Amino acid sequence: MRLIFGLVLILGVGLAGFAVMMAKDRFDQYQTVVAKQQQKLAKAVDVVEVFVMDKPIRYGEKITKEDVRKVSWPKDAVPEGAYLTETDLFPDEKGRLRTATRAMEANEPVLAVKVTEPGEDAGVSSRLSKGMRAFAISVNVTSGVSGFLRPGDRIDVYWSGTAKGQEVTKLIQSSMQIIGIDQNADMDRTAPTIARTVTVEADPKQVAGLAQAQRTGSLSLSLVGAADEAYTGSIEIDQNELLGIIEEEKVVERAEVEEVCTIRTRRGSEVVEIPIPCTN
Numbered sequence: 215m216r217l218i219f220g221l222v223l224i225l226g227v228g229l230a231g232f233a234v235m236m237a238k239d240r241f242d243q244y245q246t247v248v249a250k251q252q253q254k255l256a257k258a259v260d261v262v263e264v265f266v267m268d269k270p271i272r273y274g275e276k277i278t279k280e281d282v283r284k285v286s287w288p289k290d291a292v293p294e295g296a297y298l299t300e301t302d303l304f305p306d307e308k309g310r311l312r313t314a315t316r317a318m319e320a321n322e323p324v325l326a327v328k329v330t331e332p333g334e335d336a337g338v339s340s341r342l343s344k345g346m347r348a349f350a351i352s353v354n355v356t357s358g359v360s361g362f363l364r365p366g367d368r369i370d371v372y373w374s375g376t377a378k379g380q381e382v383t384k385l386i387q388s389s390m391q392i393i394g395i396d397q398n399a400d401m402d403r404t405a406p407t408i409a410r411t412v413t414v415e416a417d418p419k420q421v422a423g424l425a426q427a428q429r430t431g432s433l434s435l436s437l438v439g440a441a442d443e444a445y446t447g448s449i450e451i452d453q454n455e456l457l458g459i460i461e462e463e464k465v466v467e468r469a470e471v472e473e474v475c476t477i478r479t480r481r482g483s484e485v486v487e488i489p490i491p492c493t494n
Contacts, residue, residue, distance in 0.1 A: 260289040265297045267318045274336045276311040279304060282324060295326035306332035315340060338413055341365075341393040348393060349421045350411040357434045361408045367392045368438040369414070370445065371424070375431025381453045383434075386427055389444035390414040 264287040271281060297303040310333035318328060330340045338348050371387040394413035427433060475492040
């Protein structure tokens, strides 16, 4: 009897110890989960809702309410020009929609620089800054940088013509923004094309200068690197400088004038000058 009681006691103590160990392990797991949740809460940031594309969209397509959706976005990292409310993205009471001026992929934020105003198309006028004008420059395969120009690039404009009797090439405009190639303003176009016209953004004074330059000579374009700044110096090359010809200064020699000495003699009513040798 005592043996059975002792076995039962030992078994009870063992079960109790096992239960304590299980409870401790479970408690440790709970503490680990709580610690992870606290770490996540510590890393939590303020968010706002931002409109993003729900599907890919290409240049010139209209943006409808079915094309976009709202997502949570870190408040301190919202891109400039992002739309936070439906009223901002679709403000037109007549239902006129914005048009994409740049291709956008799914989950990409809708930005003001990539869409037009409601009801506008994706043409050149939507790219012009306030107070600026569009000016078309006639080009060919040589002057148009072999067709590698595209909207969004920057170019230097050189004029070649006759000035003061010499053939001259001069930089007349630096780092001008291209807003269209032929009749296309798609900035996502990558395939080279041989353009006939390149449309640039210019202020009214630049437009007048370009028009005069195009009428009196020929224009050539030079592609500016994406990271380069506008060149502010003066560049002008004439034919002599191109060929390394140095003009010699013309020296005008004064001819020596022979000195002549004379005496005057009156013969009646007539006065006659007679040359004589000079004594000095």
